[in-house]
Amino acid sequence: MEHRTGRVWLDSVVAAAAILISVASLWVALREGRTQERLLSASVWPFVQFGTADIPSNVQKIDFTVRNAGVGPARLRWATLYYKGEPFATARAALAACCGARGRLPKITQYLQERVLTANETVDFLNLTKTPQDAAVWAKLDIERQRFYLRGCYCSVLNDCWLLDSRQDQPVPVRDCPPPETPLYDG
Numbered sequence: 001m002e003h004r005t006g007r008v009w010l011d012s013v014v015a016a017a018a019i020l021i022s023v024a025s026l027w028v029a030l031r032e033g034r035t036q037e038r039l040l041s042a043s044v045w046p047f048v049q050f051g052t053a054d055i056p057s058n059v060q061k062i063d064f065t066v067r068n069a070g071v072g073p074a075r076l077r078w079a080t081l082y083y084k085g086e087p088f089a090t091a092r093a094a095l096a097a098c099c100g101a102r103g104r105l106p107k108i109t110q111y112l113q114e115r116v117l118t119a120n121e122t123v124d125f126l127n128l129t130k131t132p133q134d135a136a137v138w139a140k141l142d143i144e145r146q147r148f149y150l151r152g153c154y155c156s157v158l159n160d161c162w163l164l165d166s167r168q169d170q171p172v173p174v175r176d177c178p179p180p181e182t183p184l185y186d187g
Contacts, residue, residue, distance in 0.1 A: 044072030044157050050150035050166035054142050064126035068117035078180040079112040079152035087182035091126045099140035153177035
């Protein structure tokens with residue numbers, strides 16, 4: 001078989017250059033693919049935060065909230081409410097342990113398990129309004145609310161997952177959500 005140029009060394013240089021260009025093109029394509037994946041992940045990134053507030057207004061109330069401060073939806077797999085390091089399955093049990101709450105309190109609670117939070121959505125999962133009959137419980141909760149924290153696990157729509165611990169500044173990325181210690185099911 002005859003060489004294209006008739007010179008073996010020139011044909012070898014052309015072949016080596018073609019292989020080098022192919023390898024460089026493959027490298028650029030792989031880097032571009034990774035960059036596109038990172039851009040897609042950033043465009044759907046959720047960032048779940050826990051907060052508590054004593055909102056001063058004409059109606060005094062204490063809220064415990066979960067907020068998705070990210071740009072994409074958060075699939076909240078589970079959440080556990082803790083008071084002084086102890087997990088609670090219900091807000092009612094946590095209020096009893098914290099503040100001596102008994103009976104039915106006028107509060108609003110919402111489920112957090114297997115819930116989707118849209119970008120910038122805030123959910124009040126515990127809301128206690130101060131009433132004359134619950135003034136002592138409300139006052140105690142107002143003092144003790146800073147001793148509550150929330151742990152949970154949430155994922156993006158791309159199945160990137162994070163463990164939330166509201167005592168930490170940043171959630172920890174995880175491959176999959178582990179099972180909860182004690183999921184917070186209801187009020």
